Amino acid sequence: MSRLVKKSPSICTDQPLDNADIRNKLKLLEQLLRSCYGPKARLKHLHNNIGGHVVTTSASSLLLPALSSSQPLIHLIKTSIHNHISRFSDCGLFAAILCLSLIEHAQQSGLRRNRVIIVNKHLLTACITYLQQEDCDCKVKMDFCSTQSLLTLAHSIISSKPACVLTESERFHMSKLAVQAFLLTVPCSSPGTLHFGRTVTVSVEGQCVLKSAVFPGLMVHMPNDFDFSEIHNPSHPLKVVLFSASLAGDLPELVDRVMEVHPGVDTDSQILELLLDVCKQVVKDDVKLFVCQKVIHPVVQHYLRSHGVIVVERLGITLMEPLTTLTGAQPVAMLQSAVTFTSYGQVSDLSIKQFGDKKLLHLQPVGESAISTMVLCHRNETMMSELKVVWQTAEHVLRLALREPSALHGGGCTETHLAAYIRHKSMNEKAELASALRCSQTEFLRGVDVFCRSLESVAKSLEHDGGNSYMDLTYAHHWINPADSTQDCLQSTLGFCGCGLLNSSTSNKWNHLQKEHAEFAPASMCRNNPVQPRVLDSFTAKLNALQVAVETANLALDVRFIIHDVN
């Protein structure tokens, strides 16, 4: 019996941004992400409704995937921010907050949306042009002659996630390690194409953060004890064989198929024979280290060990690539043919390192290899998982800095500076620009205000304890006044600006952030200022985040209808 159900018509939402429900949702998302921004952020517990594992975090790379929504607009924003994070690791929250804030301010301004979009596009280009200029005032050149700026960059990233619960000395230790690991991955001098090395991370829970360390070479877990006395400090390199095929002695490709065998035939022992044949050859070829990505049959392990071979099984797919690079071995994927001589690799030394109760086998390359291992230690699982996220971001950002050797002032100073610069520039050229963009001067200036307020509001969300945000009217840097101090001694309570470049004696006029003030040209910093900023942001990541945020906001503002098929 068939049954016909009448299709219900699709639901069309006209002007989705005018819809109160959607606006509320956007507002909520904005609040949520704002509260996660910066080193003093509030954390979020993430878990599913069936009592799953709890993640405590303020990192956008974990938060955004957890926020699922049936609302297409939110989905759109989420996806584009997520794409940014997967490419650059950093500045995800910046992009998300700026994007949502642009939408919000555009709504409040009452301007026509296409006007806002045109102005936004223009201002984005202006920002990018300015940031890429040599004399941009919120940019510092990365000086690779000293580690200072690299350390500052790494330190800013490591401090940005409070769920790591690190003390100052631990933060410093971690930034030192980040720079050290980064330097290990930079190739020294080899002719031809240069390749970046890789840092593999191994995490050890329950140990003090200060025990974390970086080692050249690769560390793999070593479950069994092995007597190293005979192979320690070998005079010549040790031969390595690497299997990507399973050596468990089963027939995984036959799992779903039917095979008919004679009762007298023992498939298991026949496969084992085959495995042992391979091992006999390997032993004959004087291999000292036998590594398999998957499981190795215990009989095979036993055979190899009794012939003085070190066996490592269940290496996992993630370590296969670095191990291939380190040893130069070709992973063997087939058992049917003999292992060719060219597929063997080499290591120069093996040793055991102990971290807490974990034993790690340390493999050292024969020549110079760009593989290094970072052993991350932390007291508990929650803080460890956040530390891993931060660590990966730091690693990525340092690498980006090599491509574009600049960094931006952190602590909200870039945002306020950029806003002041844009306000000033637009005011000066309002007549030409307005006519070029085909809008009235008032519309243009209100559009500029939307853009600048949004930028400033990102800087403002760095403070979560009720303090006030200020901007000085000389250099346009960002300042935070703690909630408990009074207005009359502003100069003495402000201390340093967000990026730590200026102290409160350098300026004498402050304005509440986002409060009306006469536009001004931000003064240029002295070029050979001996003081270096204490907080730096990644240039490449922030530039891209700015672009993503403005373009996504424009797209969202451009949406006229949402058609939802409810069938």
Added chain:
Amino acid sequence: MQECFLLNNQQHVGLQKLSALSATSHSFLGPIKKYKFIQDDTSGESTLVCSSFRIIESLDLTCAVGQLVYETLRSHHGVYHTGCGCLLFLAGAWSRAALECLQKGIPVAHIMSAMSEGMDVCAEVCRKCAIPAESIHSVMVEPITEATAHQIDGKTLNIRERRKLKLSRHFFQDSTQLPPTRQPEFDVPQIAKGLHHGSDISMKLAIEAFRILSDNRASTFDISKVLTCMLPALPEHHSTVVQGCIVLLAVEQALIARRLEEQHLNVALIMGDLSDSYRHLGFTRPKGLQRISDGVASSSREEEWIEAVVSLLVKLQVKLILISGRACENVIQRCCRHQILIVEKLKPSVLMILADSTRAIPVTYPTQLGKDCIGTGAKVTLWKEISSPEGKSTAAVNICSGGDIRLVTVVITGCVQGKLPILEDQFWASAFRLHNALKDGSVLPGAGHTEILCVHHLLKVVTNDQRSKRNPYTNVVLHLMADGLIDYISTVLMNTGRFSKVEARTIISQQVQNYREHPDMLLGVAQLLHLEGGATSPEERAHLDVYDNLSVKLEAWRKALDLVFLVLQTDAEIVTGVAPETDAKQQT
């Protein structure tokens, strides 16, 4: 679809939950503990618990804070086996402190920086008042406090006292006078006496285990060589320590064991199960394997396999098989016929030790066994026979290896079956306390001494502190932190049953006050209790010395503070997943 709870900052729900969770374990603090029953309403089952870790483990905690707490306790218990009560209590006490700070309108960042500062003060106090383990001797001089070090300037110091003093920074320059470094000699029984923390019997067992393992000479306690065996139906005072590995066997197996007594046995070690169908971990069984039989049904494959295994064992003259998994019934029976003893369900770590001492190589499949895998010199002795009223008797058998590597089994007995796991936990706690003390090489004055010193120093920072312009709230926060510690000691005191909470608090405050005026007159909880009983002479007091573990205490405090920080900084809980019949994206 998710729910998003925005928590009101003034009434931080997370901190309240943390404090509530911690309250469940108050009665487990201190030497005199009370048991708790945890009952499952659906199944009607109940468990008896007597430690903070076990209670959190047994409660089915689905909330985010609960999981954080469990995760922290699990990792702490995994490493130290002791100190979870202190961790959980202080997490609760300090979360109440943080809550009070929030209610006073102190910003989160300031609370955190002040609390970290407080933690640094406490860590410094612990480092200063730690007593080197080698200075602990049966004849104690006097309880060591920081102040005693300053007072004895003028006297001629004997070596032991001088070593004590090197912990004070005033004497630290004086390196020439220090004795050359040598293997420290510890008076282990005396140290252990101070570490029993109310579980006297289990500490005696731990001392005995240490004695057998090392003849009292070593300065470390190798806990990996200690096993426990639980023997129900015997009174608790029958608990004892035996050299070797004690296992419980069924009566048929025990008969074989009796025949094998007084012999040097060949031994095979098997990691995994002893059965035809067992395959190693990671082996995928082919599902579609069909055996096409040609009609003549010969003996089954299992029979063939057993036959092959048994004849191999006989050929290798194996008399004892130790397995980490289980053996199938048929194999056991066949081995019985050949007088081969099978011992199942041994811990892999025990197998590894036995492998070391008998020079056997553990294998996964019995078919792997060859001459080189067989260990020699194992001995089996019938240790005790236990008959139960149902007629099903068991026997405890001792497996010894001939080598010089010793293994010790602590046999824990008890009439109440449900209490055995608690007794086992208590033994491990005592053993680990001793182990940690020897590993640290120093101990902290216990019975609340350290906490009172910390309180004193925290309050001293509060009164001296004029410098902290940066954080105007340090004083308030440190005061509340010190309150948390006072709360801890007074709960311990209250749990002894002699004082009410208010009386206990008063006594502790008086102690802190006294210490400020007469730094050498500090009394611990144990002495306070004894004072009530009438004993006041210093010698008698010295016998009551109680110690705590340095690293465990510091780590527990640190972890408690980590928990508070994580929860304090969290303002929302995001629950993901599809809620039934709810299409709303977020509900505030």
